[in-house]
Amino acid sequence: MTEFGLSPIQATARDDAVLKALAGFVMQEALGPGHKLPTERILAERLKVSRNTVREALTRWEGLGLVERRQGSGTYLKGAVSLDMLHMPLTLAGGNDFTSLMQTLEIRRALEAEAAALCAVRAGQTEIAEIARKLNIMEQAFHTRAGMSAEEDWEFHQSIYRTSGNPLFEQIIAAMHELFHRFWEHPLGVRDFGHASFPFHRTIFECIAAHDPEGARAEALKLIATVEDDLKRGAAKLKLSGQK
Amino acid sequence: MTEFGLSPIQATARDDAVLKALAGFVMQEALGPGHKLPTERILAERLKVSRNTVREALTRWEGLGLVERRQGSGTYLKGAVSLDMLHMPLTLAGGNDFTSLMQTLEIRRALEAEAAALCAVRAGQTEIAEIARKLNIMEQAFHTRAGMSAEEDWEFHQSIYRTSGNPLFEQIIAAMHELFHRFWEHPLGVRDFGHASFPFHRTIFECIAAHDPEGARAEALKLIATVEDDLKRGAAKLKLSGQK
């Protein structure tokens, strides 16, 4: 079954060598997200490779979302980097129809419920306070801006994923989120999209604060159900065009 | 709610333009995995960009596992490419420890249960027959080879994901599966890994055939639980090294 961990050694692997050295440097210097790392020219000189090679290596990290390049400014770390890191690029094919939207929600339904349950189990006082903070910000934005609180809403959810203790939840759900919003270029649908989900944010939080995993799971499912409902209503409203 | 579709316009985005053009070319020519795509030099000439830029673009695709470069031979497609693709690089920090294994299982627990439930709802006679076939193959392999049936086991599960009607399940769980097995370089753990999960394959199938979504979900959860249990037992068995 196992395909032997033997990777066919490549005669030329300067890129990887550069990345390994750079990862070592990052760990040694204890650099974290936001920190700026050496100039391409400096790296090229220090590592005794061409600047072009350095660029290809950094391009890989950029593609992995580990690093952000700002022209005229520098290259900055965007995530935690360590030597023993596993990268698993996943490419999802999408379609622009109602079905695809629903499919992203089916994934979210499964993951969101599990993350909420895990969060309820593992959240400590600090994490609960943080989630409460995000919840208050979101509720306030919701009231002052009459429902326009997508940004704060998303941050509230993210704090839950993080507290689940499993980084994969945040990464995968974030991908679903992006996939969903990429198809949502046309807000022709329901005008008050998201209103129905509002009350469940607080009920989810209360279950988490009470360390009630099954309750949190149930409330998360209810929340997703309202979104699915909104979506179906929107699709029915304009079932004239773009159905296929 | 939307965070303003205004993406910070980037003056320079030659790389992306190259990839977009190349994706269009691949679709137009109906190229699939294994096919060879134009030389870097030719692409540079045709697209009126430097070969260097072409290389950075291809490096991105290579990092995403979409393409494979063979020096002296050419660049070959390794996966399906379409214009509307979402690339989601998953990064799992921490390396070779027990925690990472468990994290992939937490994701599988959520998705596997949901997929089984959806499958029970949506499976028709044809799909049920196909799943039954895979189940029989797997059970036979299990008995004749004394438990070594990982390949057939996986195919059985895949047929369930496909029948769920949502391709995202198969893609994401496949990623988790690969992630899991990449950590599993050391079968030092439990000798009869997977034995405990065997009976639940048939119970899951029976629930699906009976169109019982909640039953299928429950059985899927039991199956994952046995795997988690095996894993914990294996970890306890060699808790001397590599625990951190």
Next chain:
DNA sequence: GTGTAGAAATTGGTTGGACCATTGAGCCAT
């Protein structure tokens, strides 16, 4: 004719140097 070793062409990998576009810091006049 056939097979094989070696030359030649092809192709990705690397190098070094140059220039452009953007950013940010310092400076100066208002």
Next chain:
DNA sequence: ATGGCTCAATGGTCCAACCAATTTCTACAC
């Protein structure tokens, strides 16, 4: 202080080579 200016630093692009692995072609021996 503020706004605009210059100017150095930095990432982005381009070019023209050359290196290394692979493939293809060719000529020679049999």
